[in-house]
Amino acid sequence: MTEHVPPRQAELAAFLRAKRARLQPEEAGLPRGPRRRTPGLRRQEVAQLAAVSVEWYVRLEQGRVGTPGTAVLDALAEALRLTADEHRHLHLLARGETPVLPAGSSRQPADVRTSLRQLLDGIPLFPAYLTDHRLDVLAHNAAARALFGPGFGSGPADNTARMLFRAPAARTTQLDWARVARETVGHLRTAAARHPDDPQLAALLAELRSHSHEFTLWWDDHTVLERSTGTKRVRHPEAGELRLHxxxxxxxxxHLFTLTPADPATDRTLRHLVTTHTAALTATHTTVRPITAA
Structure with a gap:
């Protein structure tokens, strides 16, 4: 006899399956692999991203779990890249409530004040972007798109720490990769101390630990750092080497990140790159090849 599943749990299970099927591996920072038959993510991949057991998540999609906790639901919302509305709907289905999400928990542009978006757009020649404490990219200007590529701030490029540790091109484009990467670990450890109950941050840390030996090594040595300024070198596929403050x-x-030229040669090259590509994108919607931000 088929086990009866209560309507609300059945609806929750269907919702999770639909959102899992919608999300492509690349959008979650995962490799596609040569033998993938499942549309979207596999159950074990969602469980890994949300830091829950595979067995528990399978039962959840089968409608055989009681009432999940709010922290677990928040982690699932992050793993499945749910919008703010979908995040609230998940809570409504699972718990019969629609909590007010904390500031910065949504990826929607409305979370960024209009004044900050105006500030970004008012810096036309220098790349600038806005993140939260998790280093999720919330907004960026046209110069940042010219430097980092048109996909910056979305899909696999939605978080600069994920890009730095998981994007294959990171070690090629970031010529000071080890130093910048270690600074990023220090930033995230400080963020974890300030936001100990943030399930999305916890899920990001678990993801990076499971995919990067260097991240795990530096995380375990308790590096703490709040970087505020510095200089780094990047190699752009068209513009060559750039030295940036x-x-x-x-x-x-x-957090508002700004990148400015550190020498006259970079100043000339960056201005040419930004003006050329912003004009080209406006006129023809052409794309630029990305580099990795951090």
Missing amino acids: YDILTTGPH
Whole structure:
């Protein structure tokens, strides 16, 4: 006899299956692999991203789990890249409630103040972007798209730490990769101390630990660092090597990253790159090949 599943749990199971099928591995920072038959993510991949057991998640999709906790639901929402509305709907299905999500938990552009978006657009020649404490990219200007590529801020490029540790091109484009990567680990450890109950941050840390030996090594040595300024070298596929100053300004829950030339040669090259590509994107919607941000 078929086990009866209550309507709400059946609806929750169907919702999770639909959102899992929608999300492509690349959008979650996972390799596609040569023998993938499942549309979207596999159950074990969702479980891994949300830091829950595969067995528990399978039962959840089968409608055989009681009432999940709010932290687990938040982690699943992050793993499945749910919008703010979908995130609230997940809570409604699972718990019969629609909590007010904390500031910065949504990836929607509305979370960024209009004044900050105006500030980004008002810096036309220098790449600039806005993140939260998890280093999720919330907004960026046209110069950042010219430097990092048109996909910057979405899909696999939605988080600069994920890009740095998981994008194959990171070690080629970031010529000071080890230093910048270690600084990033220090930033995330400070963020974890300030936001110990953030399930999305916990899921990101678990993902990076499971996929990067260097991240695990530096995380375990308890590196703590709040970087605010520095200089780094990047290799752009068209513009060549660029030497850039970076400054990080904090405004409320957001971090504003700006990149400016560190020498006259970079100044000339960066200005040419930005003006050429922003004009080309406006006129023809052509794309630029990305480099990895951090």
